[in-house]
Structure formats: C-alpha cells, structure tokens
Amino acid sequence: MSNHRSRRSFIGHAAAGFSTFALSRLAQAQPAPKPALIEHAVAAPVGIEVNARPIPNFEPRDRARTRFGSLDYRGGLVLTSPHRGFGGLSGFRFLDSKGERFLAISDQGTWFTGRIRYSGRSMTGLDDVEAAPVLNAEGRPITEKRLWYDTESLARDGDLVYVGLERVNQIMRFDFAKGGPRARGEVLPTPPAVRKLPYNKGLEALVFVPKGQPLAGTLIALSEGGFDADGNLIGFLLGGPTPGQFSIRRTDQQLISDAVLLPSGDLLILERKFSWFTGVDIRIRAIPLKSIAPGALVDGPVLFKADLGHEIDNMEGIDAHVTADGETVLTLVSDDNFSMLQRTLLLQFALVE
Numbered sequence: 001m002s003n004h005r006s007r008r009s010f011i012g013h014a015a016a017g018f019s020t021f022a023l024s025r026l027a028q029a030q031p032a033p034k035p036a037l038i039e040h041a042v043a044a045p046v047g048i049e050v051n052a053r054p055i056p057n058f059e060p061r062d063r064a065r066t067r068f069g070s071l072d073y074r075g076g077l078v079l080t081s082p083h084r085g086f087g088g089l090s091g092f093r094f095l096d097s098k099g100e101r102f103l104a105i106s107d108q109g110t111w112f113t114g115r116i117r118y119s120g121r122s123m124t125g126l127d128d129v130e131a132a133p134v135l136n137a138e139g140r141p142i143t144e145k146r147l148w149y150d151t152e153s154l155a156r157d158g159d160l161v162y163v164g165l166e167r168v169n170q171i172m173r174f175d176f177a178k179g180g181p182r183a184r185g186e187v188l189p190t191p192p193a194v195r196k197l198p199y200n201k202g203l204e205a206l207v208f209v210p211k212g213q214p215l216a217g218t219l220i221a222l223s224e225g226g227f228d229a230d231g232n233l234i235g236f237l238l239g240g241p242t243p244g245q246f247s248i249r250r251t252d253q254q255l256i257s258d259a260v261l262l263p264s265g266d267l268l269i270l271e272r273k274f275s276w277f278t279g280v281d282i283r284i285r286a287i288p289l290k291s292i293a294p295g296a297l298v299d300g301p302v303l304f305k306a307d308l309g310h311e312i313d314n315m316e317g318i319d320a321h322v323t324a325d326g327e328t329v330l331t332l333v334s335d336d337n338f339s340m341l342q343r344t345l346l347l348q349f350a351l352v353e
Contacts, residue, residue, distance in 0.1 A: 038143045040085050040338050041108045045132040045182065048083040050114070052125040055311050055345070068310075070303040071284075071349035074329065075122040076311060079344040085110055085131055087344055091154030091163070091206075091258065092317035092333045099321035099329055103181070105151050105163060107335060109134045109143040111181035116346075123348060132181040134163065134172075139184050142172075152316070153258065155206035155219060162188075162219060164203035169195045171203065171221065171238075193245060194221065194236055201225030205259040205269070213265060214290045215240050222248070222256050222269070232297060244294025251299075254283060258318045262328060262351075265289045268303070270318040270332065279308040282315050284330075304349070313343045320351075327351075 055076035057063040066073045079086075088106035095101040095113075104112040114129035133141035134151060142165075143149045153164035159177040163185065164170075171194075172185035197203065204224035209215045218240025226234040232247040233256055248256070254271035261267050267287040274280050287300040306312050313334035320330050328351040336342040 052077040074348040076347040153206040155208045157208040169202040197226040249299040
C-alpha cells in the first residue's frame with residue numbers, strides 16, 4: 001500500500017473514531033439510566049491481562065521525525081485487554097520515581113494499578129495490572145450513588161490520593177497507606193463555586209503542590225469547561241497558604257484535560273479541542289507556578305501540539321518523572337470511552353530544554 005493510501009486510511013479511521021468520541025460525549029451529557037453509564041465498573045479487586053502493541057512512530061507521515069515542539073518522542077503503546085472493565089482512563093500518576101509503578105483511574109469509578117515494563121528507554125508492556133472499585137467512606141463502590149462515577153482527575157501527596165468527580169463536582173481523598181486502592185474515600189469540603197461548575201465540564205485536573213514549591217500544600221483544581229466572565233477557564237487553589245480562584249487564559253478554543261507540576265516549577269496543562277471538520281487537536285502549555293494566585297489570569301507558551309496526523313486519541317491524562325540521567329519524561333494516556341473505534345494509548349516523550 002502506498003504512503004498516500006496509508007495516510008488516508010489512518011486519517012479516515014481516526015476521523016471515524018473521533019466522530020464516535022463526539023457522539024459519545026454528547027450522549028453522556030444527557031440524562032441516562034444508571035446501569036448504562038456504569039456498565040464497565042468493576043465490583044471487586046481483580047488481576048487483569050493487558051496486551052500492548054508498540055507505536056514506533058508518532059507521525060506516520062514522517063517516520064524519521066522524533067522532535068515535536070519541545071518534546072522528543074520516546075515511544076508508545078496501544079493497550080487492549082479481554083477484561084471488559086479496562087478502558088476509559090482519565091487520570092494517571094506514577095507511584096515511584098522511576099516511571100514504572102503507576103496508578104490510573106477510569107471515568108467509571110475504577111482504579112488500575114500496575115507496572116510499566118521497559119527495554120532500555122522504550123516501553124514494551126504492562127505487568128501486574130489490577131482493577132479495583134473506588135470505595136466510599138462505608139467501603140462500598142462509589143458508583144452505587146447516582147452520578148458518582150465520572151472520576152476524571154487524580155493527584156497525589158505521598159500516600160494521600162485525591163480524585164475529582166466531574167459530574168457532581170466533588171473531591172475525594174484516599175489514604176493509600178490504609179490498603180492502597182482498597183482504601184476508603186472521604187469527601188472534602190470545597191467552595192460553592194466548585195460545585196457550580198457546568199455538568200460534564202467540571203473538575204478535569206488535580207495537582208498537589210509539594211514542599212519546596214510556591215503554593216506548597218495547595219491542591220490545584222482545574223475545570224474542563226468552566227468559564228469566568230471573560231470566557232477564560234476557571235481554576236481553584238484549595239487549602240495551602242492562599243486559597244482562592246484564578247483563571248487560565250483560553251486560546252484556540254482549547255479545553256483542559258489534565259495537568260502535572262514539574263520540579264522546575266512549571267505547571268504543564270494538557271488541552272484538547274474537537275471539531276467536526278478537523279477532529280481532535282491536543283497541546284501542552286507551560287504555566288509558571290509562581291504566576292498563579294487568587295484573582296490572577298495566567299498564561300504560558302505552547303510546548304507541544306498534535307492532531308489527527310499523529311498517533312493520538314482522546315488524551316486525558318499526563319504525568320512526569322525524572323530519569324537517573326536527569327531527563328524529564330512525560331507520559332500521556334488516552335480515554336477510549338469504551339468505544340471499539342477508539343484506542344487506549346500510552347505515550348512517552350522527553351522534554352527538551
């Protein structure tokens with residue numbers, strides 16, 4: 001098959017997938033019977049098999065290219081599993097400094113833990129993957145309560161793990177020292193403005209600021225599509241020295257998918273945009289943490305952009321780790337919406353200074 005035909009086939013299949021993605025999101029925005037919404041949730045902890053197929057080139061049109069903006073492509077995987085509950089990955093955080101052990105969460109109230117297997121610098125697969133339900137304070141799956149399933153965002157402060165639920169715009173905290181993903185969650189108090197975020201456009205990113213950084217002890221919460229009076233995206237500083245609300249300048253019609261804080265003090269924001277004509281675009285912006293304060297309007301440069309000509313899907317999670325050689329590696333994960341026409345992707349890039 002010629003390169004031209006391969007590209008047409010790739011873009012055609014991708015466009016079909018993203019059209020399904022759009023329809024899926026539109027359908028989810030409407031009231032629906034509870035069982036249809038949480039049909040992929042797990043009821044009890046279970047070990048699962050996850051298969052991985054490598055993605056050698058991020059841009060099929062130019063297989064020799066590895067540099068994309070400020071990022072250098074290290075490799076990627078297409079993940080599949082015979083377990084029907086695998087998918088919908090909306091949050092991703094590493095549990096170690098090596099970029100191996102991970103914690104992920106699906107948007108149907110399910111934890112996933114496991115380990116990334118490497119050969120040299122390249123990911124080759126996942127090992128020891130387990131799925132478990134997200135539990136409430138009574139030890140029951142949170143999905144038993146109406147609308148408490150859309151677990152979209154994830155943050156860590158050591159053993160403390162924070163989860164944002166988009167549709168009800170609530171935040172839960174779990175102490176993983178008490179059973180790991182079997183820990184029971186408590187609902188945290190949040191400002192009324194958090195709970196007033198738009199239905200299905202609410203809490204999409206959570207980042208905890210560690211010691212040694214400006215705003216240390218603060219949980220940063222970012223909305224997917226909550227706007228201030230000027231049409232900019234709303235963020236919140238919860239706890240910490242200066243709690244309050246701030247705004248992120250919105251440009252190019254992008255919406256927030258996730259965020260990660262680098263040791264350098266930059267908050268990297270993963271964003272996406274959908275159009276019926278062009279499909280999905282994603283990008284990563286760098287916001288200086290020191291610029292964030294109550295009442296501030298913050299902005300920063302775009303480090304990375306990709307579209308349907310690249311190996312992307314509905315990218316919803318991002319995390320970072322620093323290698324023994326001092327290289328900062330970004331890991332991105334996609335939410336396949338449990339659609340046969342979409343993919344669960346795990347991508348890694350090195351940040352080029």
